[in-house]
Amino acid sequence: MGRLVYSVDKRVDRLIIIKREPNDKWGASRWLCKCDCGNEVVVSSSDLHRGHTRSCGCYRKETAKKNRCDAEKGENNPAKRLEVRIKISESLMGENNPMFGRTGENSPWFNRKHTEETRKIMSENHADFSGENNPFYNRNHTEETRRIISENHIDFNGGNNPNWQGGISFEPYSPEFNEKLKNKIRERDNYTCQLCGEYGRDVHHIDYNKKNCSPDNLITLCNRDNAKVNFNRSQWEIYFRLYLMLMKSEVNNHG
Numbered sequence: 001m002g003r004l005v006y007s008v009d010k011r012v013d014r015l016i017i018i019k020r021e022p023n024d025k026w027g028a029s030r031w032l033c034k035c036d037c038g039n040e041v042v043v044s045s046s047d048l049h050r051g052h053t054r055s056c057g058c059y060r061k062e063t064a065k066k067n068r069c070d071a072e073k074g075e076n077n078p079a080k081r082l083e084v085r086i087k088i089s090e091s092l093m094g095e096n097n098p099m100f101g102r103t104g105e106n107s108p109w110f111n112r113k114h115t116e117e118t119r120k121i122m123s124e125n126h127a128d129f130s131g132e133n134n135p136f137y138n139r140n141h142t143e144e145t146r147r148i149i150s151e152n153h154i155d156f157n158g159g160n161n162p163n164w165q166g167g168i169s170f171e172p173y174s175p176e177f178n179e180k181l182k183n184k185i186r187e188r189d190n191y192t193c194q195l196c197g198e199y200g201r202d203v204h205h206i207d208y209n210k211k212n213c214s215p216d217n218l219i220t221l222c223n224r225d226n227a228k229v230n231f232n233r234s235q236w237e238i239y240f241r242l243y244l245m246l247m248k249s250e251v252n253n254h255g
Helices: 045-050 058-067 082-091 116-124 143-151 179-188 223-228 233-253
Strands: 015-021 030-035 040-044 202-205 218-221
Touching: 015 040, 030 045, 040 045, 082 233, 179 202, 179 218, 202 223, 218 223, 218 233
Parallel strands: none
Antiparallel strands: 015 030, 030 040, 202 218
């Protein structure tokens, strides 16, 4: 198969090439592309050729939203029905859990690592918002704004907060919850938020118990969704347990 040549105005899925960008640090050619949704994104030729990048990210968001169970659809969500919750709970108890005893080399995720190509793609697409790249860098509230904020501040500390859980957030994490374990979970989930499909690094305790560091109780989320799941906790716990059970079933079915 001959080498594909990209040029200005060429369309690749949802992207239209606008202009050539400087090569990356590995020497790979890159292009500034405009997505059908209006956003612009810089993409390498290899990603365009292999179909790794088909849009600015909007396609992935639409697909993830379409394929996942939306935990905010009220009683239409089967995970909220009592009989389903009981069934899920029983299926995850002890030997009924499909991952019971599957630790170490018996785990389907044991010794699985990203390829160099995947690491390169993740590095290229990592957004740096540190220092001057942050849109709020060196911006401060005026004294008048500070005064208005102070006067209108509502105290939601401690027991005044409707989501107060008795102070469990102040409990220390288990020593097991270290970077080695976190990286293992991130690699298992391909550094992808298991809720929205975007890049994720936060490792969330499904049952909100900081001392329960079993891989079956940990899942990768983005920072936004990790904050989001602090509300309606029982609902999210059921959702993630069902989700992991389905994912493990798929792994087992595909060997």
